[in-house]
Amino acid sequence: MMSRSIRVNAWRLLAAAGSLLAFATYSPAGVPDTDARLVVLIVVDQLRCDYLTRWSGRFDGGFAYLVEHGAFFPNAHVTYAASETAPGHATIATGSLPRQHGIVGNKWFLRSGATEPQQAVDDPAVGLVGAKKSKEGAPSPTALLVPTLGDQMKLADRRSRVYSISLKDRAAVFLAGRSADGVFWCDKPSGSVVTSTFYAQRLPAWAEESNAAGGAWQYAGRTWNPMLTPEAYAGSWALEAPWSTALQKIGATFPHTLPKAHEGNNAEYSEMVFATPFGNELVFRLAQAIIKEKRLGQGSAPDLMCISLSSNDYAGHFFGPDSAEVHDMTLSADRQLGEWLRWLNEEVGLNRCVIALTADHGMSSSPHVLKELRLPGGLLDTRSLGTSVERACRDMLEGDQPSQPLLLGINLPWVYCDPSFAQLDDHLAGKLTQTAIKLFRQTPGVTEVFTASELAGSAPHADDRARWLAWRSYHPRNSGQFFLQLAPGWTAEDPQDIAAHAGGSRSDRHVPIMLVGKGVRAGRYYSEADLLDIAPTLSALLGIEAPSQAIGRVLEEALCVDRQADSRRPAAITTTSQSAGGVSPLRQPRQYRRGPGKADPPGGRPRMDRKRRPAEHSVSSGVLRTNTEHQSRCRNLAEQLSWVRRAHSAPEG
Secondary structure, eight states: OOOHHHHHHHHHHHHHHHHHHHHHSOSOTTOOOOSOOEEEEEEETTOOTHHHHHTGGGOOSHHHHHHHHSEEEEEEEOOSSOOSHHHHHHHHHHSOOHHHHOOOSSEEOOSTTOSSOEETTEETTSOEESSOOSSSOEEOSTTOOSOOHHHHHHHHOTTOOEEEEESSHHHHHHHHOSSOSEEEEEETTTTEEEEETTTOSSOOHHHHHHHHTTGGGGGTTOEEOOSSOGGGGTTSOOOSSOOSHHHHHHOSSSSEEOOSSOOSOHHHHHHHHHTSHHHHHHHHHHHHHHHHHHTTTSSSSOEEEEEEEOHHHHHHHHHOTTSHHHHHHHHHHHHHHHHHHHHHHHHTOGGGEEEEEEOSOOOOOOHHHHHHTTOSOEEEOHHHHHHHHHHHHHHHOOSSOOSSOSEEEEETTEEEEOGGGGGSOHHHHHHHHHHHHHHHHHSTTEEEEEEHHHHTSSOOOTTSHHHHHHHHHOOTTTSOSEEEEEOTTEEEOOTTOSSOOOSOOHHHHEEEEEEEETTBOOEEOOSOEEGGGHHHHHHHHHTSOOOTTOOOOOOGGGBOOSHHHHTSOOOSSOBOSSOTTOOOTTOOOOOOOOOSOOOOOTTOOOOOOOOOOOGGGOTTOOSBOOHHHHHHHHHHHHHHTHHHHHHHHSOOO
């Protein structure tokens, strides 16, 4: 009689063989083996790179797939100080610095007498499509001064199509650029999927259907339960108390249940949804609808699908980067991405895709966590600081006081003065400037102060790190008159955030870069990499010019430079044990193991299996197997396992 353990192991072996065979059948029926026809550019907002290395043993979905079968750069950084969402997405898409593309922050104060900041993505000349306007204008890429990867793809071949989707308007817009065919985001006051008249005059049917189902608010009453047991999050730091009204409604610790109906502040309700994995779930569903309706990747020219996952960022601001929620959000994103890649393989075929994944910025630890560990850090009250500087400067003025404020506002790292400040005589302007600089430098948490005139000059040496990062962040049209560099552990006090990432520290700037697809050599590369490098590298893989102002390098160490190797089609799972040029010293072998908590979530959603693989599948190897070789190997495996079927079908006893 065959024991129960043998039967269970037999079924596990059969499942493993079936999984390999499923990915070996790489293309949908009728789709020829050809060059990449779909570039998928995924940005996980606030995915600090160490999340992928610290929790790697618990991934079994999309992150695991990209790390194991693609090129992974864990030593990538943002190389400017203004590490926010808008500059990050603009840099990824253009391969250029804020100094070139002009997006120096999420918002700025550029209008005389302004009391509230203007969003970098706002354009008074366009209207909102899909929801009622709550203010004049709507998002557009007008402030973006240079072309994006999508723009360049359409220049290279007018048949290329470019689409972008995100919860955030600034993420979707700046990632796509000016010539995109469709750009969509979620309107917080209504929870609806929207676009602007810059891109379209009406919503497509799939967006209307999503809005009819409730948009982001369709998740009302749903509960965010952790994927693993409480013991798995024992090393995380919990919130001391629900510090915001939103957290008072959904709870400061797991589980987090969304209210069944939105009451009062609709935008706050949307943010509560966005701060859960349901936000990413919505974005992936909308990306599927775009690809399916437009048949992206099925045409004669390569298409571009941009996806920005904002929920990771909302969770980081709500709960802090050291929380169990950020840990679980990362695991959820891994699972969701894995399921989405399975769908993409069935719909388009991964052999037709080049996939790049990165983050727009990292994140600094919450000040309350640093305080608990007796580490330096704190909160900078920018409103109080601005009031003090305004008062000191007015005390120096003689005669009539100006009717508008001299200091319009602070959006770190920039301090904005009213445009009338530039009209003062040089002597008085110089005295006011020195007064402001003195007060800034006396403020706890501020380590460096640079003026716009200092940053307008030639590039400083990279060893002068703070000045070099500030110089690369500066643009004469959109930057403030002062740049404040904060000490590590310090961040701006914000009633909506418990942690932030605009201080320019290493943790604010540490991001991953991952690539997989035709022409990519799998491995882990510890060479220095930069957000600037993504657009030039994807352009090289497509064989087109990089965006015209791109200054990043091609990540050539991760590309198949050998023509024979480059002509081979990458397989979905396996790599050969020997590369054409030998094993790169940058590649690090990986020991595969299944982490704790591998049970499927409620509902039994499928996951990307990660079984222990033999030595010849080490990611330290080089060129990917061809599809034919892979199918042959899987057929042999199935034949070798035939005894399992016979043993299982044998009568017991």
